[in-house]
Amino acid sequence: MNIAVIGLGIIGGSYCKTIKKHTNHHVIGVNRSAEVAERALSDGAVDEIGTAESLGKADLIILCMYPGACIDYISANGKYIKKGAIVTDSSGIKRAICPQLEELSREFGFVFIGSHPMAGKEKNGYEVSDDSLFDGASFIITPCGAPPERVEQLSDFALSIGFGTVKITTPEEHDRMIAFTSQLPHVLACSYVLSPSCPNHDGFSAGSYRDVSRVANINSKLWSELFLENREPLIEELDILIKNITNIIDSIKNNDKAALEELLEQGHLVKQRLGE
């Protein structure tokens, strides 16, 4: 296949490197900054540097940009895409972009299938991309009306480059679950490190500080967009979280050891049942 990867940040860069590592596909890298694209070429992460016009030879196009930018890009350049090519994204939200991309796919005659590689780092940019970022990770697919055989094709591709599992779901279910599994930890991390105690943690901290604070080193522009485009499920999860924390605070304020133990024990049991 000819595969075009649009946007060579951490996700796009990792796609290129991973595809080159596992397959013989021809990779076309498209990026706003020529410098990063040149670097990817000299790294062997891409076989050629492309432009929007290069889309015409791609069998698979992977959009690795901010959610809103995916729509803008395809609106402007959809005319170059080969009929029947698969276009997928890599966005952390789905309801806010899948319907528009599905509409564009009908307009331009390509096949849109939403996807979201469940992997990342607390840093951004091509320089932290790597060819093992997706190893064993979950690859979430939102078919959005694409023919089953094309969905299977994308699923097989994901497994062929090292993803561990494929999860097929709807944009609604995706967004509801991602609010919990990914967005909530990012809100928490930022809220946590804003304590006046944080700058003095050195010498007093170990694994639990490191883990909760890790993703606070956030790309504030990207995550603001992700949070606002997923407002309802995220607010719902945040309200549940505030309620659960408040229950624990109340039991501590009331010096109610039985209630506190019961709340902590519930957390313990959830993890134990999940075998984690």
Next chain:
Amino acid sequence: MNIAVIGLGIIGGSYCKTIKKHTNHHVIGVNRSAEVAERALSDGAVDEIGTAESLGKADLIILCMYPGACIDYISANGKYIKKGAIVTDSSGIKRAICPQLEELSREFGFVFIGSHPMAGKEKNGYEVSDDSLFDGASFIITPCGAPPERVEQLSDFALSIGFGTVKITTPEEHDRMIAFTSQLPHVLACSYVLSPSCPNHDGFSAGSYRDVSRVANINSKLWSELFLENREPLIEELDILIKNITNIIDSIKNNDKAALEELLEQGHLVKQRLGE
């Protein structure tokens, strides 16, 4: 030295194994359950199984029990301790036990120095103890009036068995910082996994879920005691956290992208300044 380790759970067991790995000290293991003590003996983690009477030959006694149990144990068995021996604990709280242990040290003629090894796991018990748990970790000392040369002796001992740094502080400062670095992440983890979404996370989750939820597999009895004995600093940190989360929620509810970006950017900057 003859070193007595009282309580062979994850911390006590790890002390024994670590001491045997790095030094030639003679280790006496004291444990309520004979079965675990026998296991430690056959593992070579301890050189002998002791009883309270064995305390008389120990130059260093490390208490690895629940905070309240440390006081009960020394009240009952302080009479066996050799004059001038160092007694230290390993508790995650200091104000609630250091004054009492200091008083007992004067009564029985030993030297009490509070300490807290900043390491742990999300599981408990001797079976998860290991000889590298403390590698590179911080060893916090609260001198509690002990002579400087004895504090130095304990500090040197910690470094000799692989701790990376020693932090000398007061019980007050310790408890205030631990509320943030350790207790808050445990409250968060338990509150987080109580979302109804949690049991369905599989396939939708990656590193940020794993990290925030890790310590939810909590020892509810131990941590209830730790939280309640450190109520004021913990409630203060929890109130700050709730306020920070609420600020983010409000900006999302108001669809205020500038405010949201600013809040997330603050988190990013804290981590960036810390070089993490």
